Amino acid sequence: MGKVAVAAAVIGTAAVVGVAAVVVRQRMKSSGRWARAVAIVKEFEEKCGTPEAKLVQIADAMTVEMHAGLASEGGSKLKMLISYVDNLPTGEEEGVFYALDLGGTNFRVLRVQLGGKEGGIVHQEFAEASIPPALMCGTSDALFDYIAEKLANFVAEEEQIFHQPPGKQRELGFTFSFPVMQTSINSGTLMRWTKGFSIDDTVGQDVVVELTKALKRKGVEMRVAALVNDTIGTLAGGRYTHNDVSIAVILGTGTNAAYVERAQAIPKWHGPLPKSGEMVINMEWGNFRSSHLPITDYDHALDVESLNPGEQIFEKLTSGMYLGEIVRRVLLRMAEEAFFFGDEVPPKLKIPFILRTPEMSAMHQDTSSDLRVVDEKLKNILEISNTSLKKRRVVVELCNIAATRGARLAAAGIFGVLKKTGRDIPKEGGEKTVIAMDGGLYEHYTEYRKCLENTVGELIGDESSSAITFEHSNDGSGIGAALLAASHSLYLDDTSSS
Numbered sequence: 001m002g003k004v005a006v007a008a009a010v011i012g013t014a015a016v017v018g019v020a021a022v023v024v025r026q027r028m029k030s031s032g033r034w035a036r037a038v039a040i041v042k043e044f045e046e047k048c049g050t051p052e053a054k055l056v057q058i059a060d061a062m063t064v065e066m067h068a069g070l071a072s073e074g075g076s077k078l079k080m081l082i083s084y085v086d087n088l089p090t091g092e093e094e095g096v097f098y099a100l101d102l103g104g105t106n107f108r109v110l111r112v113q114l115g116g117k118e119g120g121i122v123h124q125e126f127a128e129a130s131i132p133p134a135l136m137c138g139t140s141d142a143l144f145d146y147i148a149e150k151l152a153n154f155v156a157e158e159e160q161i162f163h164q165p166p167g168k169q170r171e172l173g174f175t176f177s178f179p180v181m182q183t184s185i186n187s188g189t190l191m192r193w194t195k196g197f198s199i200d201d202t203v204g205q206d207v208v209v210e211l212t213k214a215l216k217r218k219g220v221e222m223r224v225a226a227l228v229n230d231t232i233g234t235l236a237g238g239r240y241t242h243n244d245v246s247i248a249v250i251l252g253t254g255t256n257a258a259y260v261e262r263a264q265a266i267p268k269w270h271g272p273l274p275k276s277g278e279m280v281i282n283m284e285w286g287n288f289r290s291s292h293l294p295i296t297d298y299d300h301a302l303d304v305e306s307l308n309p310g311e312q313i314f315e316k317l318t319s320g321m322y323l324g325e326i327v328r329r330v331l332l333r334m335a336e337e338a339f340f341f342g343d344e345v346p347p348k349l350k351i352p353f354i355l356r357t358p359e360m361s362a363m364h365q366d367t368s369s370d371l372r373v374v375d376e377k378l379k380n381i382l383e384i385s386n387t388s389l390k391k392r393r394v395v396v397e398l399c400n401i402a403a404t405r406g407a408r409l410a411a412a413g414i415f416g417v418l419k420k421t422g423r424d425i426p427k428e429g430g431e432k433t434v435i436a437m438d439g440g441l442y443e444h445y446t447e448y449r450k451c452l453e454n455t456v457g458e459l460i461g462d463e464s465s466s467a468i469t470f471e472h473s474n475d476g477s478g479i480g481a482a483l484l485a486a487s488h489s490l491y492l493d494d495t496s497s498s
């Protein structure tokens, strides 16, 4: 071999060794990064753990807080608000009523014709609009004017057959899904905003007065006959179709529950004892908190940076407004500390609330063998491309961890209500409990829903679980508000005009 050839061979070998060293270093680097990413996921999973024993502790804490909230105003984080609904729909409600449903990013106006006994819901129609984000943090007048205007447009399209006879005002059930201290069935002051709304000048105001003023400004002739929370509306709507409904749970942007309580078990109620002996209670369970709740650093940071720090802790662990955001926070940490998406942190991943729960749910429920939906969502929402299948599986796992914790906690809440009302143990005579469920999370996130229902079964045991059923009360809260407007109508005894 000549000198040149030997030199070339030496250089060649050195190059091979050099490349091999780079490859080895890169492999070590990437396996180090992978290990770090896996460790972050593992830690998240551990901290989100909801073993059955913990759920029982949470349910017990919920019942303790329920008692405390019923005992005195401000006695608990659970407000246990008195709804002034002491009679749920009977099926005899009759006439044309409106409903206005405000509680999340969308609101709806409804027109419902009730046909009395045997008649059922003869006619219903609705219009939906989204609330412009600027109005969620603006002024009270701006928000209520916007709503009143949409209602005015809807009323303007009312067909002749739905017109009220002369001298009779249209009546409305107002579903306002925020914590309200009611002073009667159709008055109540807003205690504080939740779910991303923050309009200072509404807090402490009577929301029926606010709405009525706006209706006047927009020239709408309408009487607000009932003011209800969405849980109360759902309970009323659920009872209309099913006699055994006694609990309602909302799992949507926010979460909450309402149930029928014995009036005598409400020490803070100083009014006359209702004839029915019952009163529906709006728990506002979104604000529940307990040392037993599995709270991670991600949840803590989310809470501190939220519009309502320290409040709605249960809601921030379980509801649709927050689940996607929790997953985003874990992914961001993996990108920053384990370079999960390459050397750069994808800029979009730094934007709070960019990953919405419906997108998270679509990724979680991706059944394609190559996780195509995950790939697409990562690309379209976060501008992250070229992920390996292995990484996409990790993303699915994160969604699973966050959704499972949320669903199991919500199940523990339901178990708490069942315990408080003595419905957790089988009754002689086979008393049934139907739980009216509503909200986008419950309706659309199948994995979440299945996990929630299975967990309630796990907690109450086989013997009792056959007596408990869940019923999706579609649009129950709007219809329920119309029904309650009907049963609190000014014209109840007025047979001539019906």
Ligand code: GLC
Pocket (backbone or CB within 6 Å): 103, 176, 177, 178, 179, 194, 195, 229, 230, 231, 250, 252, 253, 254, 255, 256, 257, 284, 286, 315
């Ligand atoms: C929030 C509100 C509550 C509502 C729930 C579901 O928790 O405070 O009033 O019922 O969201 O919409």
